[in-house]
Amino acid sequence: IPSVSSIVPESCLLIVVGLLVGGLIKGVGEKPPILKSDIFFLFLLPPIILDAGYFLPLRPFTENLGTILIFAVVGTLWNAFFLGGLMYAVCQLGGPGLNHIGLLANLLFGSIISAVDPVAVLAVFEEIHINELLHILVFGESLLNDAVTVVLYHLFEEFASFEQVTILDIILGFLSFFVVSLGGVLVGVIYGVIAAFTSRFTSHIRVIEPLFVFLYSYMAYLSAELFHLSGIMALIAAGVVMRPYVEANISHKSHTTIKYFLKMWSSVSETLIFIFLGVSTVAGHHYWNWTFVISTLFFCLIARVLGVLVLTWFINKFRIVKLTPKDQFIIAYGGLRGAIAFSLGYLLDYKHFGMRDMFLTAIITVIFFTVFVQGMTIRPLVDLLAVKKKQETKRSINEEIHTQFLDHLLTGIEDICGHYGHHHWKDKLDRFNKKYVKKCLIAGERSKEPQLIAFYHKMEMKQAIELVESGGIGKIPSAVSTVSIQNINPQTLPLERVLPALSKDKEEEIRKILRTNLQKTRQRLRSYNRHTLVADPYEEAWNQMLLRRQKARQLEQKMNNYLTVPAHKVDSPTMSRARIGSDPLAYEPKEDSENLPIITIDPASPQSPESVDLMSEEPKGCSGLPPSPEEDEEGLVMRVKEPSSPGTDDVFTPGNGDSPSNQRMLRCLSDPGPRPEPEEGEPFIPKGQ
């Protein structure tokens, strides 16, 4: 028996919950709360949009921008006018109950109900894992049609209070569209740049870095809404603009914080929105008119289908990758309506729109229909039509190299042909970005870091973290292979067997560096205050370690550079040390390990640096500073040594007999970020527990 959640999308269940809650409240005799529009627009909607904008996959979005814009603008306009016009006709023919509804009112109604809703689309599409192209088309459309909706809504609302509408008003209305959309984007870009610029200086107060992202984005939204510009577009623009620079500036932990907070807030918002929709349905005054509601529903669907068909035919003339009928069906079917339509309807005042209740009823019906019927059936339909699903590809360094190579190649070919196409302008923008913008907005060294290097570092870090988490020997994560540098570059083979020793004083220098570094760490741990993230010293120490490593690398010969750590080799001490490091608790130190450099951190004991020792090592092993980051961390967690006195001011674990150093290290470094499936418990079971 399939579980409920695999048939019914979450949004539907939430609406049902809302209905139940509303019914319950009503049954008790209280008046259930209705989703007020200002709560919706000011507090519930922004997190969802910011989450969508900040994590917008920029590449597919810009590649399909033309298509998305046409669907968003022309499609919504078509829907609004088609629906409005037809409903006017229906009203005229509909008998006494509907006769009094004028053309403007119907057009207003049409504009409210015609916009595809980003919240609903997100909620449903996220569960069906459709391929990237379709996702971005429908989703992008739902985001960008906000400008059109805002303009039409305000326009018709104003016109409804006019005695008559002149051509001038219509032209001004048309112009206001550009003002609203471009103005919104401009506001977003400005705030995005300010946020990026601010993040350049936050290296000393890492704790509040995420705050800037949220604050500036929200301010962008509010500023835009204040001037009746498109708040959604401002929010998206701000998120998109600030992201590359902010991510280059902020710490890894802040990045994780931002990610988690955005996901959390948007989840909560989404849930509340749907529940409130259910409650409002029960609570609201309804006026059910069969003709009106049924014809609304019917014409909505027809308008959508016709719109998509015609527009796709037009768009396919200009697209390289044409949209197949299957794609068109999904696009049409994915046009879900949601809470934005409801809130806009709710905003109508009774004075000008006496039939507001009827409108609201019709809106709710359409919303329910699209979310329930279309939302539930889209998944089996996607399977039935065998629509391409999202490919879970891991970003690899090879792909990155190839993609960049291809980009440059295509730019070059365009230049040779003399054709200034897509790649040419993108390349120009990249160069402008690199030359001027990055210098202003990114702090320090990283402003000059080319994308490939940044990507490589990110991957190294990710793999290091994965390695630490996975426990090393037992489970080899799929990213780790058993290929090492020997397999591809056999000349280095003889060198590795006889690893050259560092000269004694170089070794001493390295040890001194390590010692002072760790000492600094200990001292920092002791003075605890709210503004210092206790975990941070390790990150700073690690960063410094990386820097020193780079310097040390210039001193010594090139050593093994492991992007992936081989798992089953026992001969070379480098590798067995790597294995120890990755699973310090499961691995029982054997006699060999006596030969390996052993560093212990014992922050709990108030003693002087003597407690930090670097036991002497044989020249056989790779000395002090291994080049790769995962070995760096292993350098600190070499041997699981019980602390001489149980941690008194041990900030992390009050336990005794544990290996706080290990746990601390692993907890710092095993910072996974949101994973698709929740992790159960600690990946490491501390020894002695």
Place this chain on the structure above:
Amino acid sequence: RGVSQGSPPVTSLLSLAVTSEQIEHLHRRFKQLSQDQLTIRKENFDSIPDLEFNPIRGKIVHAFFDKRNLRQESDGLAEEINFEDFLTIMSYFRPIEMNMDEEQLDRFRKEKLKFLFHMYDSDHDGKITLQEYRNVVEELLSGNPHLEKESARSIADGAMMEAASICVGQMGPDQVYEGITFEDFLKMWQGIDIETKMHVRFLNVDTIAHCY
């Protein structure tokens, strides 16, 4: 409407499936580049200002003269190319057509990937060795003059290791991975649908020339 004199008859170019307007345009461009000569040499490409900024311009220009790309059975570098060769190279960048079947699609894809492969494999030995890969990464990063060679090398090494693990899987300590062969190259590109990515926009194939 054929192309102007001095170039081969249009019919032989039809197999490349570009329209006659595009051939005209390209011919005009060719004449511009060659300064009204019949052939182009490598030096003629220096007259394109935008190409200066391209980090891999050397490889791109080289690709035009690479005999393997010119569909000649021979190997090595041509001294100069004529318009037909120019078009041949351009045809590698034509976009996908709607009515292609599986086999055609596969051939289409392989063709484009073969072109790329030749660009990576500079010594024409049929596989991309570590040194060649390092060279590629160095060129890609050549826009940043202060960068150390170390970084480029380590990236290339890491990428090569990844490629080895994708193509060969587990490797014992004494096995040596010679280099990326074309089959391995195909495997690496499986995730990226090159047939939709590797095209230059204006080479649109809406109407095939009517000279059939």
